[in-house]
Amino acid sequence: MDYQKIENQRIGEHYFRMEHPSGLTILVYPKKGFQSVYANMGTKFGSIYSEFLFDGKKVKVPDGTAHYLEHKLFESEDGDAFSKYAKTGASANAFTSFDMTGYLFSCTDKFRESLEILLDLIQTPYFTKETVAKEQGIIGQEIKMYDDNPDWRVMMNLFGGLYQNHPIRLDIAGSVETIAEITPEILYECYNSYYNLHNMVLTVVGGVDPAEVLSIVDANIKPSKAVETSLLLPEEPYQVGKHYVEQIMPIAMPQFELGFKEHCGDQYATDRELACSSVLMQAFVGESSQLYRRLLDEKLINSSFGYEYLEGLGYRSMLFSGESADPQAAAEMIHDAIRQLHKNGLSEESFENARKVVFGKKIAGLDSKQAIAMELINGEFTGREIYASLDALAELTLQDVNERLESQLDADNSCLSVVKGEEG
Amino acid sequence: MSDFIRQTICDGVAFSSIRDDRFKVGRLSATLLVPLKPKSAAANALLSCVLTRSCKRYPDFTALGQKLDSLYGASLYPSVRQLGDYQAITIAAAGINDAYAYDGMSVSSEIADLLCSILFEPNVQGGLFSSEDMEQERRQLLESIDAEYNDKRLYAIKQCVETMCQGEAYAIGRCGSREDVQALKNEDIYAAWKALLDQAQVELTMIGQSDPEKAFRGFEKYFGGAPRKNVLASPVPHTPGEIRRAGKTEELSQSKLVMGFRSACFQNDEDCLANSLMSAVLGGTPTSKLFLNVREKESLCYYCVSRVDNNKGIMLIDSGVETENIEKTEESIFRQLHLLQQGEVTDAELEEARLAIKNSLLSALDSPAAMQGYYIGGLLKTHQLSPSEAAQTVDRISKERVIELANCVQPDTIFALRGEK
Numbered sequence: 052m053d054y055q056k057i058e059n060q061r062i063g064e065h066y067f068r069m070e071h072p073s074g075l076t077i078l079v080y081p082k083k084g085f086q087s088v089y090a091n092m093g094t095k096f097g098s099i100y101s102e103f104l105f106d107g108k109k110v111k112v113p114d115g116t117a118h119y120l121e122h123k124l125f126e127s128e129d130g131d132a133f134s135k136y137a138k139t140g141a142s143a144n145a146f147t148s149f150d151m152t153g154y155l156f157s158c159t160d161k162f163r164e165s166l167e168i169l170l171d172l173i174q175t176p177y178f179t180k181e182t183v184a185k186e187q188g189i190i191g192q193e194i195k196m197y198d199d200n201p202d203w204r205v206m207m208n209l210f211g212g213l214y215q216n217h218p219i220r221l222d223i224a225g226s227v228e229t230i231a232e233i234t235p236e237i238l239y240e241c242y243n244s245y246y247n248l249h250n251m252v253l254t255v256v257g258g259v260d261p262a263e264v265l266s267i268v269d270a271n272i273k274p275s276k277a278v279e280t281s282l283l284l285p286e287e288p289y290q291v292g293k294h295y296v297e298q299i300m301p302i303a304m305p306q307f308e309l310g311f312k313e314h315c316g317d318q319y320a321t322d323r324e325l326a327c328s329s330v331l332m333q334a335f336v337g338e339s340s341q342l343y344r345r346l347l348d349e350k351l352i353n354s355s356f357g358y359e360y361l362e363g364l365g366y367r368s369m370l371f372s373g374e375s376a377d378p379q380a381a382a383e384m385i386h387d388a389i390r391q392l393h394k395n396g397l398s399e400e401s402f403e404n405a406r407k408v409v410f411g412k413k414i415a416g417l418d419s420k421q422a423i424a425m426e427l428i429n430g431e432f433t434g435r436e437i438y439a440s441l442d443a444l445a446e447l448t449l450q451d452v453n454e455r456l457e458s459q460l461d462a463d464n465s466c467l468s469v470v471k472g473e474e475g
Numbered sequence: 476m477s478d479f480i481r482q483t484i485c486d487g488v489a490f491s492s493i494r495d496d497r498f499k500v501g502r503l504s505a506t507l508l509v510p511l512k513p514k515s516a517a518a519n520a521l522l523s524c525v526l527t528r529s530c531k532r533y534p535d536f537t538a539l540g541q542k543l544d545s546l547y548g549a550s551l552y553p554s555v556r557q558l559g560d561y562q563a564i565t566i567a568a569a570g571i572n573d574a575y576a577y578d579g580m581s582v583s584s585e586i587a588d589l590l591c592s593i594l595f596e597p598n599v600q601g602g603l604f605s606s607e608d609m610e611q612e613r614r615q616l617l618e619s620i621d622a623e624y625n626d627k628r629l630y631a632i633k634q635c636v637e638t639m640c641q642g643e644a645y646a647i648g649r650c651g652s653r654e655d656v657q658a659l660k661n662e663d664i665y666a667a668w669k670a671l672l673d674q675a676q677v678e679l680t681m682i683g684q685s686d687p688e689k690a691f692r693g694f695e696k697y698f699g700g701a702p703r704k705n706v707l708a709s710p711v712p713h714t715p716g717e718i719r720r721a722g723k724t725e726e727l728s729q730s731k732l733v734m735g736f737r738s739a740c741f742q743n744d745e746d747c748l749a750n751s752l753m754s755a756v757l758g759g760t761p762t763s764k765l766f767l768n769v770r771e772k773e774s775l776c777y778y779c780v781s782r783v784d785n786n787k788g789i790m791l792i793d794s795g796v797e798t799e800n801i802e803k804t805e806e807s808i809f810r811q812l813h814l815l816q817q818g819e820v821t822d823a824e825l826e827e828a829r830l831a832i833k834n835s836l837l838s839a840l841d842s843p844a845a846m847q848g849y850y851i852g853g854l855l856k857t858h859q860l861s862p863s864e865a866a867q868t869v870d871r872i873s874k875e876r877v878i879e880l881a882n883c884v885q886p887d888t889i890f891a892l893r894g895e896k
Contacts, residue, residue: 061575062499062575082497082841083497084497085497085841086837086838086840086841087834087837087838087840087841131771133761133762133766134762136761137760137761137762137827137830137831138826138827138830139830140827140830140831140833140834141834142831142834142835142838143761157834157838158834159833159834159837159838160830160833160834160837185774186774187774188774188775189770189771189774189776189777190777192729192775192776192777192795192796192797193777195728195729195795195797196628196729196777196778196795198728198729199627199727199728199729199894200626200627201625202625257841300726301725301726301727302622302624302625303621303622303623303624303625304618304621304622304624304625306625337540337544338540338543339537339540339541339543339544341537344536344537347536347611348611350614353614353615353618353619354615354619355619355622374618374622374625376618404541404544404545405544407544407545407547407548408544408547408548409548410547410548410577411546411547411548411549411570411571412548414499414500414547414571414575415499415500415548415569415571417499418498418499418500418842418843419842420841445577
């Protein structure tokens with residue numbers, strides 16, 4: 052078995068990476084003195100996997116299938132996983148994002164038993180007509196909850212405007228109509244493709260040692276034969292589909308999200324590219340920036356304002372969002388500042404300050420078991436690495452950021468999404 | 476990790492610290508606790524935002540922001556929390572340990588200085604805060620109050636509580652009303668600052684690798700002098716009469732049902748934990764009665780959750796459902812509560828809820844933010860147990876006690892936000 056210890060001198064920590072003979076990749080990040088252990092087992096299968104090749108065969112699934120599968124995997128023939136976890140006291144959950152599904156628990160006692168439950172739930176799919184039908188009501192209510200959530204709507208409407216064909220446009224949970232098409236057969240097909248251990252990663256962070264994790268995995272996992280799967284993505288033009296999208300909802304404060312679509316090939320962004328983007332956004336519109344100050348002074352944003360770099364297979368965008376009494380004016384001011392930024396580039400001073408902030412936040416993230424586990428899993432799926440991201444920041448130069456800026460924040464390739472009340 | 480050390484600076488001012496070398500970030504906080512009153516609640520909330528915007532040394536929002544940037548993105552932020560009929564205003568500062576600073580800067584000592592400057596040397600001229608700062612923060616606070624309506628789950632909960640506790644301090648809410656914030660004058664903010672420093676119960680906490688000595692001295696210098704006159708009263712239990720019903724109709728996909736109950740109210744940790752255990756059995760976990768029946772068996776909802784506020788003696792249950800299922804869900808929730816009151820609780824149900832509570836208590840020990848929240852949340856208690864002691868206490872709570880407490884739960888107000896499309 053391939054067994055590596057990965058260390059970082061700067062922060063004095065390390066973790067272990069193992070390729071288990073079963074096909075499963077295991078990452079164990081010990082945190083000395085921690086009471087609790089956090090485990091996350093993930094597969095590279097999320098809502099954008101709506102069309103894929105499985106052993107040479109093309110499969111297309113209804114919107115919301117990955118999320119439905121997440122709900123249903125919690126149930127086996129001998130009861131649901133929540134009731135099993137309840138016996139160990141672990142707090143368990145699962146989530147589906149655009150590009151992965153994760154099953155997690157956090158415990159302060161009975162780690163072995165809890166990990167056995169996790170490994171068992173992943174390996175024992177049990178989908179019948181009845182159990183699949185039962186979930187329609189529950190997920191239907193989850194969908195409706197999101198339908199009324201302006202944060203969610205403003206974001207999904209934005210993706211619908213930025214992207215013309217890419218499945219990031221699709222709501223993660225699907226709609227009441229699409230989930231009605233989901234059958235046990237569809238769930239089994241997805242399970243067989245993407246819940247193969249060769250496509251999965253187990254991450255454990257906290258007061259735990261790798262030998263213990265390994266012994267539990269050894270005793271509880273059935274090896275699986277590798278299968279061929281690949282995501283099929285439609286052709287996506289560089290241009291955004293729409294420059295403006297709007298939805299009326301019963302809300303008091305209008306909300307906006309402004310996105311700038313970027314070129315992206317068929318690869319994930321590298322650690323260095325992500326470091327550039329983070330520093331650029333922090334310098335451009337972090338709380339101490341001139342732009343942030345102007346937006347506040349003109350009463351166009353409030354403390355809900357934030358930014359994010361959205362990135363995955365076939366999509367890359369910079370996003371700015373928040374509540375605003377006048378979203379159009381806020382977007383205009385950001386656009387003006389972008390034109391200035393392209394003319395002048397970042398200054399040495401704002402670059403240095405922004406790099407310090409991003410570095411400090413990364414270090415702070417290492418106090419959180421959840422954040423570490425997410426970064427390790429993401430790293431495994433995208434070819435990035437948690438410590439390499441710190442090194443990339445430490446080595447970053449102003450020139451790197453300014454060069455990359457040339458292909459980012461294209462003022463002509465943006466979309467503004469607004470959600471507001473009737474009279475707003 | 477060191478023990479939790481609590482030192483008294485003077486009457487009503489305490490400094491608690493945990494020296495812990497497991498964390499990369501150190502956290503320092505000052506919490507000022509006062510009874511909730513309409514006008515002062517709004518003034519204190521606005522003050523907390525104005526204070527963290529600038530200070531004498533960094534008299535401008537951007538200058539203070541740049542200082543924080545140079546401390547590797549150290550954060551300085553206000554938060555206002557409601558503890559029963561009290562308001563807790565916290566200003567927290569956090570920054571990475573000195574060892575990780577690549578330019579040799581002492582982040583920990585700088586943030587301790589900064590927090591003292593923010594609290595004790597604000598940007599005040601001639602007895603007034605800067606009008607520009609105040610207007611900017613007032614606008615943002617008003618917008619955040621308006622935005623509460625954007626989140627329908629929280630909005631429905633707030634509506635239920637306001638109806639239920641009309642006339643009680645509890646209904647004022649953590650930031651006061653929109654009108655109270657609107658009416659504040661600059662002098663009110665200054666008066667609020669003076670009153671908080673002179674009269675609030677003050678709880679200072681420090682968690683992290685650094686020596687707490689420096690922060691302790693900084694606070695001692697200020698608070699060590701004059702005698703203080705803060706008093707905290709005990710909560711008054713409330714007996715509901717007939718069930719009150721309130722509601723509203725909106726253009727929504729999903730309806731929200733919020734049921735407000737009066738529950739027992741305590742100031743000692745053991746009884747509070749027993750009350751929390753009761754609520755966990757009913758609807759606090761994925762194996763609780765509400766989750767297994769209302770969600771799993773009847774497929775009525777995605778969430779149906781109960782929680783108690785031990786500082787007030789209130790239990791709330793809320794769920795998101797189809798409009799035509801509101802009554803059915805309400806009946807189903809009452810049925811589960813009655814079963815618990817009649818003693819229908821298995822040993823397994825009780826053990827599972829116990830384990831879930833213990834897990835969440837002990838998990839707090841691994842997060843400085845969670846630990847800080849834990850101690851601030853317990854400020855009204857007469858004697859506060861550490862998370863580990865609390866976890867041991869949970870083991871001793873009997874089934875009879877849980878059933879007894881379930882029988883103290885009485886329905887008060889039912890609020891429905893009806894969706895119509």
